[in-house]
Amino acid sequence: MTSFENEKKAIAAAMVAYKVPGIQKAAADAKAAGMEATEIIEAMGAGMSEVGVLFERGKLFLPHVLSAANGMSAAVKALEADLPKDQVGVKLAKVCMGTVEGDVHDIGKSICSTMLQCGGFDVVDLGRDVPSKDFIAQVKDNGCTMMGLSALMTTTMTVQRDIIGMLKDAGLRDNVKVMVGGAPVTQTWADKIGADCYSESASEQVDRAKALLG
């Protein structure tokens, strides 16, 4: 039984090179060599993690990450016929992301949303200055099981605590994993307000979000 090491290496290299046709070709070559569709997708997932590391180190940038994710999506689509029906179009979890009410900072949250999307999550980006009730509605009415709350100011980070309180009051706290982030936010703050997850960077956030899935 072959371990398809050469194909895996070619897929990883294509992901890091982030060109859509290159990724499609590497996946098609792996399939032609007899590699299972699920294995090919796993190899692309590993390549995507490497792309995340290079983004973190400032060697690749947001459009490159998106291009790699786009290439992976196209390759997965071509493999769909070979996948078990219950694995087609499956996302890891549905996450609502937003910058909390009173805070108009956007870019950090947007990068986190993009990285989660590239990491296989179904992301609902609510934007910035999001009314707290809108986060609750996403859990109640839109099936979100994870939530990312961004705050870039010491004056707005307290809204993260308020939203966790609102989730408790609505009896929804156990239905959702709450992730917090933003410049003034720390692990100590996350612990203090009872959040499930804090991370220092967008790439780390994807790993921690996956870890929350159990």
Place this chain on the structure above:
Amino acid sequence: MVMFTRMGDGRRVETTRKQVIDDIYLGMSHAAECSEAKPLSGDEVDHLADILCSEGKVLGVAPGNEVVLTEDGGPYKLMIDSGSSGNGIDMSRTESIMVHERALGMDSFQLAHIDYSIKAVKPIISYEMMVLEKVQAMTIVPLFYGAMPNMGLYYKPDGPFGNPADLMREFKIEEAQHEAEAASDAIAQDIEFITDRIMAAGGEGFNFDTTASAGDADFAGTLKGIEKMRKSHPDSYIVMGMSAENVLGIHGEIEYDGKVVAGLYPHEQVKLAEKAGVNVFGPVVNTNTSKSLAWNLARAITIVKQCETASKIPCHVNMGMGVGGIPMSETPPIDAVSRCSKAMVEIAHVDGI
């Protein structure tokens, strides 16, 4: 011997000199990994450890080694009361500037508007010109006008250009890049418009604070705007401070002077700032809240020293909440602030803070 130190979130924790030295080496290697900075020498590590392990609550440099101070944020830090920050002293901008000059001994200062962004200043520039002229008549401190480029305001929903973050999530990468380029050109034009008027009102220069907060197109646009300002006002004084240690690649390929600006670290940023016509550059190194003061300060010094070495213009390092090794804490603890400041001057040899 056990002593107190801080974590990057400001918590007081116990440590030992050995642990401090271990963390210094780890912080240095992280800096080298990120920015290819040269590590500090053995003597510099020892000096840094002495500073970090010193018993005094507040430390300072030796007499004669003081450096000059520039400032960002303008008069508002005395005036505002946001509940958890600011001093809440009811006074005008003019009075606040005079207090900074006469009571706090600032070496330079700036007038700024509460919205503190290039775009927000544009429609009120005539009012700002009048205030600047009045303050100039009442003070002797070198007075800049200050604002953040804050190019995020040029994107939807605040501005006319498509938001690259939204477009990219739909995989419209080329369209996102095109919008970022258009916004970059627009901010360069607005910088020219505003700085022409500030200089006409008697301003001594301009402080571009928190540059590149919207990423690489923000950085490139600001540099283009500065180039125009330098051409029109060759004697003006231009300060450029950064928003983060490396330039976020939102566009990914946009260039200034033939160089892709995404991912640049301070020692590379400063070379482009020099070319554009900047007089004083403000490098930033971000604090990691999960790491110790020793780790963060060693990392910050290593990166800033590399910038200072590469630079032909003075570098005034950003030192404050969450930057320059200082903990991310609303009121940064003075023990950490004074240690970081002393180390930046004595080891990184910064020209100012």
